[in-house]
Amino acid sequence: xxxxxxxxxxxxxxxxxxxxxxxxxxxxxxxxxxxxxxxxxxxxxxxxxxxxxxxxxxxxxxxxxxxxxxxxxxxxxxxxxxxxxxxxxxxxxxxxxxxxxxxxxxxxxxxxxxxxxxxxxxxxxxxxxxxxxxxxxxxxxxxxxxxxxxxxxxxxxxxxxxxxxxxxxxxxxxxxxxxxxxxxxxxxxxxxxxxxxxxxxxxxxxxxxxxxxxxxxxxxxxxxxxxxxxxxxxxxxxxxxxxxxxxxxxxxxxxxxxxxxxxxxxxxxxxxxxxxxxxxxxxxxxxxxxxxxxxxxxxxxxxxxxxxxxxxxxxxxxxxxxxxxxxxxxxxxxxxxxxxxxxxxxxxxxxxxxxxxxxxxxxxxxxxxxxxxxxxxxxxxxxxxxxxxxxxxxxxxxxx
Amino acid sequence: xxxxxxxxxxxxxxxxxxxxxxxxxxxxxxxxxxxxxxxxxxxxxxxxxxxxxxxxxxxxxxxxxxxxxxxxxxxxxxxxxxxxxxxxxxxxxxxxxxxxxxxxxxxxxxxxxxxxxxxxxxxxxxxxxxxxxxxxxxxxxxxxxxxxxxxxxxxxxxxxxxxxxx
Numbered sequence: 001x002x003x004x005x006x007x008x009x010x011x012x013x014x015x016x017x018x019x020x021x022x023x024x025x026x027x028x029x030x031x032x033x034x035x036x037x038x039x040x041x042x043x044x045x046x047x048x049x050x051x052x053x054x055x056x057x058x059x060x061x062x063x064x065x066x067x068x069x070x071x072x073x074x075x076x077x078x079x080x081x082x083x084x085x086x087x088x089x090x091x092x093x094x095x096x097x098x099x100x101x102x103x104x105x106x107x108x109x110x111x112x113x114x115x116x117x118x119x120x121x122x123x124x125x126x127x128x129x130x131x132x133x134x135x136x137x138x139x140x141x142x143x144x145x146x147x148x149x150x151x152x153x154x155x156x157x158x159x160x161x162x163x164x165x166x167x168x169x170x171x172x173x174x175x176x177x178x179x180x181x182x183x184x185x186x187x188x189x190x191x192x193x194x195x196x197x198x199x200x201x202x203x204x205x206x207x208x209x210x211x212x213x214x215x216x217x218x219x220x221x222x223x224x225x226x227x228x229x230x231x232x233x234x235x236x237x238x239x240x241x242x243x244x245x246x247x248x249x250x251x252x253x254x255x256x257x258x259x260x261x262x263x264x265x266x267x268x269x270x271x272x273x274x275x276x277x278x279x280x281x282x283x284x285x286x287x288x289x290x291x292x293x294x295x296x297x298x299x300x301x302x303x304x305x306x307x308x309x310x311x312x313x314x315x316x317x318x319x320x321x322x323x324x325x326x327x328x329x330x331x332x333x334x335x336x337x338x339x340x341x342x343x344x345x346x347x348x349x350x351x352x353x354x355x356x357x358x359x360x361x362x363x364x365x366x367x368x369x370x371x372x373x374x375x376x377x378x379x380x381x382x383x384x385x386x387x388x389x390x391x392x393x394x395x396x397x398x399x400x
Numbered sequence: 401x402x403x404x405x406x407x408x409x410x411x412x413x414x415x416x417x418x419x420x421x422x423x424x425x426x427x428x429x430x431x432x433x434x435x436x437x438x439x440x441x442x443x444x445x446x447x448x449x450x451x452x453x454x455x456x457x458x459x460x461x462x463x464x465x466x467x468x469x470x471x472x473x474x475x476x477x478x479x480x481x482x483x484x485x486x487x488x489x490x491x492x493x494x495x496x497x498x499x500x501x502x503x504x505x506x507x508x509x510x511x512x513x514x515x516x517x518x519x520x521x522x523x524x525x526x527x528x529x530x531x532x533x534x535x536x537x538x539x540x541x542x543x544x545x546x547x548x549x550x551x552x553x554x555x556x557x558x559x560x561x562x563x564x565x566x
Contacts, residue, residue: 050545051535058520059544096425221481224456224509235481242484332475333426334458334488345458347475360460363476370512399535 030395065324074160080340087337105247119340167301168294213387214262227342233261439501453478459513461521520545
């Protein structure tokens with residue numbers, strides 16, 4: 001700060017510190033930069049800078065045939081990639097008007113709810129880590145691993161899953177998958193209860209999180225919040241209930257809501273959602289209908305390899321699909337699914353070409369992260385850290 | 401009961417000639433409005449007691465060089481959470497005059513969505529307090545989602561557009 005000689009009588013202007021939080025800070029779980037204006041330890045102003053891992057997915061998508069866009073969606077919210085994959089598949093199916101067997105819906109529900117659990121395990125255990133409770137995290141992190149093993153059993157991949165196909169799944173769930181899934185369903189509840197009993201009513205955890213980074217329901221709606229963050233503020237908006245997709249109307253589950261929209265409520269809402277997801281998976285397993293694991297849409301769903309090698313039709317369809325030569329109807333469609341952290345929407349404009357004319361991802365955390373400065377204003381620096389981890393901001397989705 | 405037909409009638413009643421096109425696309429009412437009435441239409445949709453579209457789901461842009469004098473578009477998705485009614489509003493502007501009124505007075509959440517649209521399409525939102533790039537670097541001198549910027553290196557000869565998309 002420069003000193004001048006003639007200001008001795010003037011009231012001294014308050015001096016603030018500028019603190020760069022990020023872009024690479026171990027507590028921010030991703031590449032987020034916040035330029036904080038600090039008054040001691042109190043945040044006066046925060047200015048987030050985003051875009052560090054922007055990869056121009058919307059531009060890339062304008063040159064890819066529809067089935068190749070699935071791999072782009074993996075890399076949005078990489079904590080729950082299967083939900084993104086299936087959201088995209090359902091968007092295309094809506095555009096082409098495909099009718100899916102009930103079995104595909106149920107299989108999808110199982111996979112999507114598993115990834116919701118994986119997403120919430122990470123988010124909640126990391127809130128605990130940021131408040132200083134590393135133990136809980138080490139207890140539950142292996143259960144995400146078990147979920148990834150389940151994904152691996154279905155599609156061979158773990159993080160960037162590229163799971164399923166337009167029209168269903170490439171193959172039916174294997175017996176090994178069901179064995180592993182049942183083992184997961186039997187063993188996970190005890191472990192998660194253990195985590196809850198460690199953290200949820202922990203004095204230190206509650207002192208740190210109750211009243212930390214709150215947002216009112218009105219403000220949350222004003223900022224277009226969705227997902228657990230909106231529900232923690234007391235608005236019971238869930239895409240699965242409001243606009244059921246993939247047969248969610250067949251299942252019985254509740255939507256947990258909070259009251260104050262603070263970090264503790266966000267944590268508690270996710271906790272309860274894990275239990276609800278467990279219940280949905282069990283219901284889907286019980287009611288799993290017989291039938292095929294894919295729709296009958298030869299122009300989009302790859303034929304089995306035996307047919308490709310032995311029949312003319314099989315070979316033609318295979319070639320057409322792989323080269324992206326199938327007829328796509330013109331039109332525009334918006335489809336949304338309840339992602340791990342909110343309403344994940346796909347706005348697709350097709351001009352009949354092989355690639356979308358325009359594809360826009362409504363990325364929930366891009367939209368709600370803009371409320372972050374308002375939520376941390378007037379709080380302590382350490383509160384800002386846990387507010388961010390409780391908002392479940394995923395860098396890949398934020399920057400698309 | 402709030403449905404597409406009823407909503408469209410209410411909108412036409414209030415805005416008449418300003419509505420340039422109305423269609424239903426996969427069940428969602430899609431209304432195109434000229435850019436003079438754009439802000440007022442969104443305000444009407446938000447504040448009308450029956451339509452009550454209080455939730456801004458999405459705001460994005462589009463560039464279609466084929467639409468002469470209205471190449472650039474802004475597409476807004478609104479949602480009435482109470483009645484579960486969704487509506488899409490579009491407005492178009494030419495590449496030369498593409499200043500569109502910002503929705504921030506109505507929805508705070510429009511802030512970053514408009515910055516993103518500006519970043520990728522160059523559409524200027526008047527009244528926006530912080531109209532600068534958000535995802536791309538600040539000193540970038542073009543707006544990458546415009547169709548005149550092709551994805552790949554145009555000097556390559558081994559890839560024929562005919563076989564590899566547009």
